[in-house]
Amino acid sequence: MHYFEKYNYLTDLYHQKEGTYNLTDFNVQISNYNFKSSDADILSGGTKYICKRHNMEFDGLEKESLSDLENETLFPPDIKNSFNSDFIYSVVKPQGYKKSDKAILLFHGFNEKKWDKYLPWAVDIAEKMNRPVILFPIAFHMNRADERWSDREFMYSIAKKRMQSNPSNSQTSYVNAAISLRLEAEPQRFFWGGLQTFYDTINLCNSIKSGKHQDFSENTDIDILSYSIGSFLSLILLMADSENLFSDSRLFCFCGGATFDRMYAASKYIMDNQSTVKMQSFYSTQLNCNFIAEKRLSHYLSDEHPEGFCFKKVLNYHHYLPEREARIKEISSRISALALEKDDVIPPDEVLNTLRGKYRSIPTKVSISDYPFPYSHITMFNLMPRYANEVDLAYNDFINRVISFLG
Numbered sequence: 001m002h003y004f005e006k007y008n009y010l011t012d013l014y015h016q017k018e019g020t021y022n023l024t025d026f027n028v029q030i031s032n033y034n035f036k037s038s039d040a041d042i043l044s045g046g047t048k049y050i051c052k053r054h055n056m057e058f059d060g061l062e063k064e065s066l067s068d069l070e071n072e073t074l075f076p077p078d079i080k081n082s083f084n085s086d087f088i089y090s091v092v093k094p095q096g097y098k099k100s101d102k103a104i105l106l107f108h109g110f111n112e113k114k115w116d117k118y119l120p121w122a123v124d125i126a127e128k129m130n131r132p133v134i135l136f137p138i139a140f141h142m143n144r145a146d147e148r149w150s151d152r153e154f155m156y157s158i159a160k161k162r163m164q165s166n167p168s169n170s171q172t173s174y175v176n177a178a179i180s181l182r183l184e185a186e187p188q189r190f191f192w193g194g195l196q197t198f199y200d201t202i203n204l205c206n207s208i209k210s211g212k213h214q215d216f217s218e219n220t221d222i223d224i225l226s227y228s229i230g231s232f233l234s235l236i237l238l239m240a241d242s243e244n245l246f247s248d249s250r251l252f253c254f255c256g257g258a259t260f261d262r263m264y265a266a267s268k269y270i271m272d273n274q275s276t277v278k279m280q281s282f283y284s285t286q287l288n289c290n291f292i293a294e295k296r297l298s299h300y301l302s303d304e305h306p307e308g309f310c311f312k313k314v315l316n317y318h319h320y321l322p323e324r325e326a327r328i329k330e331i332s333s334r335i336s337a338l339a340l341e342k343d344d345v346i347p348p349d350e351v352l353n354t355l356r357g358k359y360r361s362i363p364t365k366v367s368i369s370d371y372p373f374p375y376s377h378i379t380m381f382n383l384m385p386r387y388a389n390e391v392d393l394a395y396n397d398f399i400n401r402v403i404s405f406l407g
Helices: 003-013 116-129 152-165 177-185 188-209 229-240 273-288 295-300 306-313 321-334 348-355 385-406
Strands: 019-023 028-036 048-051 056-059 086-094 100-107 133-135 216-227 251-254 335-340 365-369
Touching (some): 003 385, 028 116, 086 116, 100 188, 100 229, 116 133, 116 216, 116 385, 152 177, 177 188, 177 273, 188 216, 188 229, 188 273, 188 295, 216 385, 229 251, 229 306, 306 321, 321 335, 335 348, 335 385, 348 365, 365 385
Parallel strands (some): 100 133, 100 216, 216 251, 251 335
Antiparallel strands (some): 019 028, 048 056, 086 133
């Protein structure tokens, strides 16, 4: 079966209804589990916040920018979004497998609503490595996003208004209209949603390692396969790791591994140019003054919160460079990255700059490939039948690299 055939076949079969179902043609099964986030109270939209770890109280933003959005029924305050805090995640595993002492977490890219392109990865890795792969969604992505945000007709009307309000705004589309509107209105959402995902991941991994998850044995080893912004999250998980959950974990980054300021997200599939500029400007400006203007954000980005402090270390290439490179060097033997030559969202040289270091003194394994068919950061493996043989070779090479490193 060619890659494009496998992609289409799995896309048709995959669903996220709670329970287990078999994919007999691939000798794997998929179990869907409900997850309830216990950390939604950190999200935007509240009036009062408490840091439970330090018993500190903070006010919400004086001006709640969510009220500026055109349709509050479509864009309710983040803290009230139940779909983001009560959701399904999938475990792809070999058929008949009772419990495993090894797991692979798979993190997706920015502004994605479907697991389609990751299904072949998960199925092939689960089958060939005899190891479960966990498809865990980032906050406000995949099935943690309101389905209406993918409504082509409605979101096109928002994209059109964004173009009309600023004719110089480029890369507008119905695909990125929701995330562009939300992040331009309040760039802080990028951090708070990421922090919720960080805590959700920690809670999931604690459940797995304590033996409370029905698919995994106690003290299961957890490795990570990540793509794009998922690699940004994964680096923070390994760099912070205050609970030693990932002290032996390996991380494979695909089309990811750069600092935030060296990611070029303006794309019809990611964010429009106006929101991208606002995001980069906000974090660059605030980083220069250590986020002093926002007390709650400043607190969570301080060294009192290792996860937030590590987020700050990977925001800007030149900021915290010695500290970042020292920490990446400590974990470099457990990181491997594959970048693509023509990736203009996360270019290979920026992956090298971050993971190998300014003077290439960090021994992280970083490889660069250039495929002999049309590809992009969004679509790495072309689905056109005319390129089937070349795509199969490239895809199999990618899967073999993952298996070799994580195995």
